[in-house]
Amino acid sequence: MEEDEKEAHEEGSTVPAQGPGLQYSLFLQNEDLIDKLKLLNYEEEYVSSSSSHRPISRHYFVDSTNVGEQFVLFTTLCGWLIQKAINPDFAMPQEFDDPNATISNILSELRNKQVPVDFPPNKLKSGYGEQCLYVLDQLSDLALIGEAFTWSRAQPVEEDDEEIDVGADQAEITAEQFDEDENVAVAEDDDDGILIDLQSAPIPGVDSSQHSEQPLESILHSETDANSWKLEVERMAPQLKITIRQDTKDWRMHLEQMQTYRNVVGELMSATWPSLDNMSKELEKNLERIATREKHLNNQLEGLLNQLRVAQDRLAESKEKYKEASGGITERTQTLQRISDEIEQIKEQIDEQGQRNSDGAPMVRIKQALMKLESDITTMDVQIGVIEQSLLQSQLKDRVAYSADSYAHF
Secondary structure, three states, rough: OOOHHHHHHHHHHHHHHHHHOOHHHHHHHHHHHHHHHHHHOOOHOOOHHOOOOOOOOOOOOOOOOOOOHHHHHHHHHHHHHHHOOOOOOOOOOOOOOOOOOOOHHHHHEEEOOOOOOOHHHHHOOOOOHHHHEEEEEEEEHHHHHHHOOOOOOOOOOOOOHHHHHHHHHHHHOHEEEEEEHHHHHHHHHHOOOOOOOOOOOOOOOOOOOOHHHHHOOOOOOOOOOHHHHHHHHHOOOOOHEEEEOOOOOOOHHHHHHHHHHHHHHHHHHHHHHHHHHHHHHHHHHHHHHHHHHHHHHHHHHHHHHHHHHHHHHHHHHHHHHHHHHHHHHHHHOOOOOOOOHHHHHHHHHHHHHHHHOOOOOOHHHHHHHHEEEHHHHHHHHHHHHHEEEEEEEHHHHHHHHHHHHHHOOO
């Protein structure tokens, strides 16, 4: 495991040489992995399945924090994803399993799904790094595909009709207001305009002789009826209204509201700031008093605290000795109990044997057995004598035959 950590740190040191942004890609990959796990509802299904499982931070698998814990969480998380995506019968890895076998099982499941694995299995023993994030990312993608996950369409927030009406009323601009603004703009533009004499040069295509025969002798007056003009204005004014649709989510619609809230917050802050300032000063004074008092008590009780520590050490030693002594007493008590049980069994056997000996029937049986033994012994003695006699005769015959043969040679 230590060699894997060194290799991982050496690889991490070479990342900046490849590019300044490459060293942050692992952080983004880990964040994407956490988002996918949340979509898979791992907080309820994975974390609650065992007390050793816990929620994972957004950058947990980027760097080394606790290699043993990271490896256990990595393997169990892979097992949970494999059960969801590939093989429901996959055995969940345990803490004391062989790490090589566990990693081999995980990679074999990935290869069964045609996922390319172009790195050595030892890279996964550290429990963190690019390879671990790659395996978890592929398994989470397979799990999302297996559950047929799809994004749901966003539901718009229902807006209040009253707010829309108020916004529309405020956004209505009449044609008269536009005319006023345009007239002001035209007046400003015409202040520096160039005066043109229309009679100075003839306009091509227009016969100017008619106009020259009847020159302007007085101011022209309008022949339009004022009442009919007012009626026409009243008829067309509603049609000339322009309504600009406003979005309630636009910040411009809430600008006045924000300014109002800002003023209210400013007034509240100006009213509460002195009391908060006084409260903070009082808290600082009280904390200083508490710290001073604590130092004073520590100085006064330092000797007693040292005595307490010494007494606690002695108490711990006494407890250890008591445990050792109580362990020996327990063993001796068990031995005594075993010996007592054996003595009780022997006493019971002696009592049973005494009861048997007190009866007359066993004695008769013993005498009969002795008589039978004596008769058997006598029979065996006779048989032994017969056998000895036959052996002696055979030996004599052998000697006679041997002597006869020897004389025959001479």
